[in-house]
Amino acid sequence: MKDCLPDQLYSVYVDGESSAEDIRLVESHLIGCEKCRGVILALGDEAIVIADVLHDRHRLADRNPVVRAPARTRAKGLAIGLGPTLAIAALLVTVLGWLLETRLPAGTSWMNPMKWIGVYEMIFDLIFLLRDRAPGLIEFTVALGAMLSVASILTFLVSAISRLLLGTSALLLLLTASMFTSPPVANAFESRTSKGDLEVAMDETVEESLFISAEVVSIDGTVDGDLVVLAERIVLRGVVHGNVFAIGREVEVSGVIDGSLHTAGERVTIEGEVRQNLYGAAETMTLHERGRIRRDVTLAGESVHMDGSVGRDLVSTAERVNIRGTVGRNASTASGRLTLHGNVRIVGDLEYSLPDEAEPEIMSGAEIGGETTAGDLLQKLSRPVNRWANGHFYMRMTVFLVSAFLVGMVLQVLRPDVFLVDLETSSDFLRSMGYGAIGLVCIPIALILCFVTVVGIPIGVIGVFLYVTILLLSVIVVASVVGTSIAASAGFEGEGLHAFGMSLLVGLLVVVIAMNLPFVGGILRLLVVMVGVGMIIIAAIDAWQHRLGDGYAG
Amino acid sequence: MDEQAIKLIVDRALAGDGAAFAALFREYKRDVYCVCRRMLGHAESAEDAVSESFLRARRALDGFDPEQPFRPWLISIAGHHCIDQLRRKSLESRIFSESPMEESQLKSIAPSALVRILAMEERQSLGRAIEVLPARYRLPLLLRYFEDMDYEAIAKSIGVTKKQVGTLLFRAKALLRAEVESMANQHSNGLRVGRRKK
Structure with a gap:
């Protein structure tokens, strides 16, 4: 023991910094001294622990945000950051306000929030109305609240239901499709609002997109662009070359829509022709015998009556679904009751979801080209948490x-x-x-x-x-x-x-x-x-x- | 960035290219920050120290030998700046006085003690012990175990001989052991007192 070398020699040795002479000295001692071999091992461990602790700190220090902007610049950074942010915000508000007041085409004045007082009132009425009369549509009151993004949110919500029915990939396709197949909203908007009634007369042609809001809106003429309607009662008998977004207590469509129809209301009746898709949510949703949808139909509501013809797929969730008409491809439903009347013709498959092993009422004479299968959508919907x-x-x-x-x-x-x-x-x-x-x-x-x-x-x-x-x-x-x-x-x-x-x-x-x-x-x-x-x-x-x-x- | 790229940038900075120095700042500010943080103990003064160290480095750039690696040079500037700071604040009056610790005292706690105490749960106390270590010892400890510099580079960086680096490190570790041991004792005493109170 008295021959043991000073610890400092070991410390330097462990760090790998000993001179050749010291290495010889240490190693020749270690051969015969178990205690010093222990010291060497402990010193090695110690060095690792110290480095570990230092680097642990390093890792924490790494996450310190101020590292990226050194102190001297922090106050400066705040000044630099805050100043321009405020300036840009002020500039944006000024420019937007100025644009809204003066520069935008006359028709876009509806974008000015100050002019929405009537619309707000109506939205609130509608929300309360929907809550009372169609509690199943409460989701859509959210969509109504976001007035500006009404179209996108509505499309999204409705297509989310269809995603459940049709599979995941359908959502992206649907969204993309509804984005790109829609004639662009590029045209300037014309806006008409009134507390009373408004109409586009039979011989009138609106050459741009139209935003219209009133107690009762009647469209008998032609709208070349898109049509956005918000009213207690909406009657569309004319022709719309773009898409239609119609939200109202009663919506009646007997005219022709070249684009898609997005609609939500208490009672929606379609007697006319929609050349693209229909997305609808309503307490009572009726596609009249004469009604014709060229492409897909996605519906949600309390009761759905499908008496007309659907060009492609029908996707529907409702308490009661009645089908009398024609479906060009597949039909999927999730409902409390499903009735297929005698003159039904479904070219593709029928997939239905009903509660507790209930069977659909299929009357004699109903034609289903493909297979009829029971899906578990309703179970999925009623237990959405159990993914x-x-x-x-x-x-x-x-x-x-x-x-x-x-x-x-x-x-x-x-x-x-x-x-x-x-x-x-x-x-x-x-x-x-x-x-x-x-x-x-x-x-x-x-x-x-x-x-x-x-x-x-x-x-x-x-x-x-x-x-x-x-x-x-x-x-x-x-x-x-x-x-x-x-x-x-x-x-x-x-x-x-x-x-x-x-x-x-x-x-x-x-x-x-x-x-x-x-x-x-x-x-x-x-x-x-x-x-x-x-x-x-x-x-x-x-x-x-x-x-x-x-x-x-x- | 690899050595070669750094060297090119350093050459450009030496030739007076401000943008090149800015690039060096970006490359090394985190390393410098970590050293300053460890030396000074808290984040805010470390931030100041980073800025100050780079300003110093920029001023001292003419004296830099381009044949030498840039990073140790920069780190040593930061380390010295931190020591200056500490001295100025007289937090560390003992920095340049000889360590009062006796050789015999240092030997009294074997290195195995530290390892034993540090069986995982005591790492925090080692962190604290490093924080209260006199700066004279802390800098070489950082350079060695954090920056992985060899004795020669450390010696050059802090202006001592290679042998003295060995001594400083040895003492630094001995002090750490003593500090951690005393923390552990305080802790267990505290526990005992607490139990008695019950």
């Missing part, structure tokens, strides 16, 4: 996880700063949520404004893609934060792509499971998207300020 029992759900989740993971990894390689926003304190969280809420609401409004102005359409299209991308990325960003904190609290440490990948995967799993939990899943989903969008916005702002901040070094 976990569905095999497809796991497949979808796996596809989502894999793709989100890959996108996350690519992003980490290309733009790691997206993942650097902090969520360590509650104020970070609230800040992200605030930004997210603003982003979620403002971006669509900005996009709609882009679409309404002719020149803005390309920007709008790019914006839509960007928006959808941000929504998807938001989940990934939140997952990375969740994963990192789980990894940190589990004591898992590491750097580089491998460690990032591991924590991203863990985070994605947790977030995806949380978003699909029964009951709370919906709220969590909203939270995740909101926080994630906020974090992306903050990262973008930071990156922008950072670019400005870098200037001082140069």
Whole structure:
């Protein structure tokens, strides 16, 4: 023991910095001294522990957002960031206000919120009306609330039902189709509003798109563009060359619509011809004998009467579905009761969902070309939370996880700063949520404004893609934060792509499971998207300020 | 960025290209921040120190030997700046006085003690011990175990001999052991007191 070397020699030896002479000295001693061999091992462990702890700190420091903008520039960054933001906001408000007041074509004055007082009143009336008379349509009151995006939300909600019936891919196809098959809303809008009645007379032709709102609206003439109607009673006997968005207590269509008809109301009756698709939600929805829809029909309501002819598929969810007419391809229904009358002709398959093994009433003489099968849609709809029992759900989740993971990894390689926003304190969280809420609401409004102005359409299209991308990325960003904190609290440490990948995967799993939990899943989903969008916005702002901040070094 | 690319940028910066220096700033600010953060203990002064270190580096750039690696040079500027800061704030009056610790004291706790104490759950106390370590020891410890620099580079960076680096590191680790051990004792004493109160 008294021969043992000073510990400092060992310390240097473990660090691999000993001189050749010292190495010889140490090693020849170690051969005969078990205690010193223990010391050497302990010193090696100690060095690893110290480096670990230091690097752990490093990892935390990495996540500190101020790293990206050094202190001196932080106050500057705030000044630089806040100033222009306020300036741009003020400029936008001024320019938009000025445009609304003076520059927009006369017809677009309906965009001016000040002119909507009557419309607001009507929307509220309608919402309360729907709530009282057609509680099944409560979803659509949400659509009504978002007056500007009425068309897109309605289409989305209705097509979401059809997605359930037809499968996942149909949604994208439907959305894309309804976006691109619709004659563009590019034409300038003409707007007519009144508290009383309004009409487009038989001999009148409106050469642009028309927004019309009144107590009773009658369209007997021709509208060359799209028609957006909001009224207590809507009677369309004329011709519309574009799409029709009709929301009212009573909607009667006996004219001709070249585009698609999107409609919601208490009673909707269609006696005329729709050359494209019909999306409808109503307490009572009737396609009259003479009514003809050239393409697909997607309906939701209390009772649906299909007496006319449908060119292609019929998708319908309602308490009672009565079919008398012709369906060119397949029919899918989910309802409390289904009645097929004697003169029914369905060229393709019939898939029906009825509660508790109830059978459809199929009268003699009804013709069904393909197979008749009982689906489980109603069960799916009545238990929407139980996704976990569905095999497809796991497949979808796996596809989502894999793709989100890959996108996350690519992003980490290309733009790691997206993942650097902090969520360590509650104020970070609230800040992200605030930004997210603003982003979620403002971006669509900005996009709609882009679409309404002719020149803005390309920007709008790019914006839509960007928006959808941000929504998807938001989940990934939140997952990375969740994963990192789980990894940190589990004591898992590491750097580089491998460690990032591991924590991203863990985070994605947790977030995806949380978003699909029964009951709370919906709220969590909203939270995740909101926080994630906020974090992306903050990262973008930071990156922008950072670019400005870098200037001082140069 | 690889060595070669860095070298080209450093050459451009030496020739007075401001944009090149900005690129170096982007490349290294995180490393510099981490060192400053470790040296100074809190984030805000570390942020200031990053800016200040880069300003210093920019001013001292003429004296930089382009044949030497840039990063250790930059890190040592940051380290020295942090020591200056600490001295100015007289948080560390002992920095440049000789360590009061006796050789015998240092030997009293074997390295195995640290490893034993640090069986995972005590890592936080090691972090705290590093924070209270005198800057004189903290800088070489950081350069060695965080920056992975060899003794020679550390010696050059902090202006001592290679042998002194070995001594500084050895003492740094001994101090850490002592600190962690005393924290662990305090902790267990606290627990005992707590139990008695019950």
